Amino acid sequence: MTTSYLKTIFREIKRSKARFLSIMLIIFLGVAFYTGIRATGPDMLQAADDYYAQQKLATNSVQSTAGLTKQDLAVLHRHRNQVTYQAVKYLDINQLNNNQAVRVAEMPTKQRVNQLTVVSGRLPRRANEIVLDQQARTLQPHLKLGATYKIATTQHLNKAFNRRTFTIVGFVNSPRYIEKTTRGVTTVGKGTLDYFAFVQPGTLTQSAISRIDIQFKNLAHVTPYSAKYRRLNRANTALLKSWLKPRAAQRQAQLQRQASTQLAPKAAEVKQLAQQLPANSPILRRAQAEIKQAQAKIAAIGQPTYLYTGRAANPGYSEYHENTQRVVALSTVFPLFFIAIAALICLTTMTRMVTELRIQMGTLKALGYSNLAIGSEFMLYGGLASLLGTVLGVGFGVNFFPRFIAQAYGSMYNLPAINVQYLWLDILIALVIALTCTMGSAAIVLRVDLHSGPATLMQPKAPKAGKTLWLEHWHGLWRRLSFNHKVTLRNLFRYKQRLLMTVLGIAGCMAMMITGFGLKDSIGDISLKQFDQLWHYDAIVVRNGTQTAQQRRALHHQALYKDDLVLKQAQVTVERSDVANQTATLSVPQQPQRLKKFVVLRNRQSHNAYRLNHHGAIIDEKLAKLYHVKVGDQLPVKLGNRATKHVRVAAIAENYVNHFIYLSPQYYQQLFGQKVVYNGNLVQFTQHGQKAQDQFASDLLKTSGMLNVTLLSTEKQTNFQMLDTMDLVVIIFVVAAGALALVVLYNLTNINVSERIRELSTIKVLGFYDHEVTLYIFRENLILTVMGILLGCFLGDWLHRYILNTAETDSLMFSPGIHPLSYVYSALLTLAFSLLVMWLMHRKLKRINMLDALKSVD
Known part of the structure; x- marks a missing residue:
């Protein structure tokens, strides 16, 4: 290839800057979206992997219904070459002064696993010092460093x-709870923990160990969530069970010995009493009966x-992985839209370029250049x-999209900022696709x-023949x-390729904008439907047992x-091996016929x-979706430490936030083999002022036996605080789709004008004003845009449904409907882009050199 020929190529690039830049920009958008979204999931997983390794998150935990002892630790000590372990003592309490469930744990002398991250302040050093979960500061803004914290249960x-009185010296995060709001379940208060606290050893009076956290050393360098991790963890769990299997019988014997030792003095007293009293003495018989009962x-x-649990039992651990997988799922469908549209536009653009350079191709052929050279x-x-579009797209996409999306999820998790990584396989795929779009076209x-021969190429290509329209x-x-309208319609159907490309390009962009606005609708509707249409109560009251007369009067x-x-x-807990464990609220109303006044159970459609x-x-x-069950199927449910029960599904009701299982008292008794203890109330208020509701909760908790009051106004605020961040994701969809729509319309309109430059020059010579020449093109663009908008509505509806299925979290269901206004906004934006492009074209058309255009043979 000669220097002169290279100059010709670069001269062509300079001559057709708009076309070159439009191709580059299309590729840039497609590659940026593809590589950026594809990198987001791995980047988020890598951030979690680094955090787990840095904070030494336990791989397994062991608990026992009778508590754990030093003998259990001794068993693990014998296998210290395989595991690192740490004993934890904790007690769950319900703070009556602020209506929150708290887990108070003793700080280990040395943090071998589950190392805390200090957000502010420091760790406790003295007996009167305490550190609190960062979540505590969110729930109670008055809690500050140096403030007094009192346990009041x-x-x-x-x-x-x-x-029970401490000074707050720090706020921390624990790797056990990477989710910002969820802290797991408990047997006190409302059944879920609000936050945790750590104190110095010796604060709790209990002698038994509550939990042993264990980290298997063979998992230290294995990627979490991977198939290898799951395989090794199954083997490790089986090994752990075999180590501790003898301990159940030993612990039973130990408990029996301790009880016998405590009973021995009393038994000796009764034996001595038998020597002093006649055998038929009522006092003696009663004492002997008590001894026999105690011995029994x-x-x-x-x-x-x-009880053996893995990391999946930690709130947020499994859900974080599922969220990253949803991002990965999104990374397959959305870039396809960009790539498909880019391929269509590149095909149209290259077709026009070849048509424009036919004479040059014929000349080169006549001069002896080969087909390869031409x-x-x-x-x-x-x-x-x-190549330029790919390089710029990779640089922008990999550095922007992962950080942007991770920031949206960052409001839900206590994880460090991600470090971007270049996934070279995806970058190579993006480059191949980009080159295929242009060079393949x-x-x-x-x-x-x-x-074709030189003579054929050096002649202008015959214009496309007109046809009679239906x-x-x-x-x-x-x-x-x-006349103008007839010309417009004839031109539209004369150039069918341009019609198809424009309609499909605009439809794809319209579909993405509808999806973006539709996501906002689906998220916003959750609050309206859940808290206004389905739930008709304002507070949940939890007691320590059956309602007393005093508690009823107080309420x-x-x-x-x-x-x-x-x-x-x-x-x-709903447990099944193929699905991550889900926590659900089991509700059994005393009067099932009155439930409809407080909770609407209905078919969503x-x-x-x-x-x-x-x-x-x-x-x-x-x-029902998560566990793939339908009416008549069985759902495995575990209440506390009891055996798993299989609940028959009688109906599947509309619900958007968290999981609920409703049973009648008769079915509950049949299922669990015991009578129902009604420990709560759903309460309706006469008014909804936040200050009055807080006072209601405070006053009610002063009554003996009242454990917790959950206000739905607080629940609503907590649940939807994180959903506000989804607006960032919506912005990505709308802005990316809008940018693509703008580029597509500009490119296709520019091609349209270039193809018909002689025609436009002719009508200018015939006396058409500038605005009439613009309208000549604009009418066609407007019709094509409207056709694209109509097709985009159907595509957008399908894409929106797909995104909802992949973007939902396990405890959340989006409302599937799209508001009519979202279609209107998307259409208006697309029309606005069309008008902007035509304004740019209008400026170009005013500068047409009619003489040069009419002299050309093309």
């Missing part, structure tokens, strides 16, 4: 502390159950645009022309159309009180109401 639990209880002490100009032109277009047979309509005499429903509420029966449960729709 029930009299029984107060005795479990050697000290000792004999009945069974083997404790050892075609290389187009290949280099497209290849250079692709050029090869397709050139396949005919390169086989509209022309509609004489009544056709006669009423003006009914509250100024805000309107009505209430007595029910049982408990947190249950038909709105047909459901009623509780004695043959099954009503579960929420998202839970």
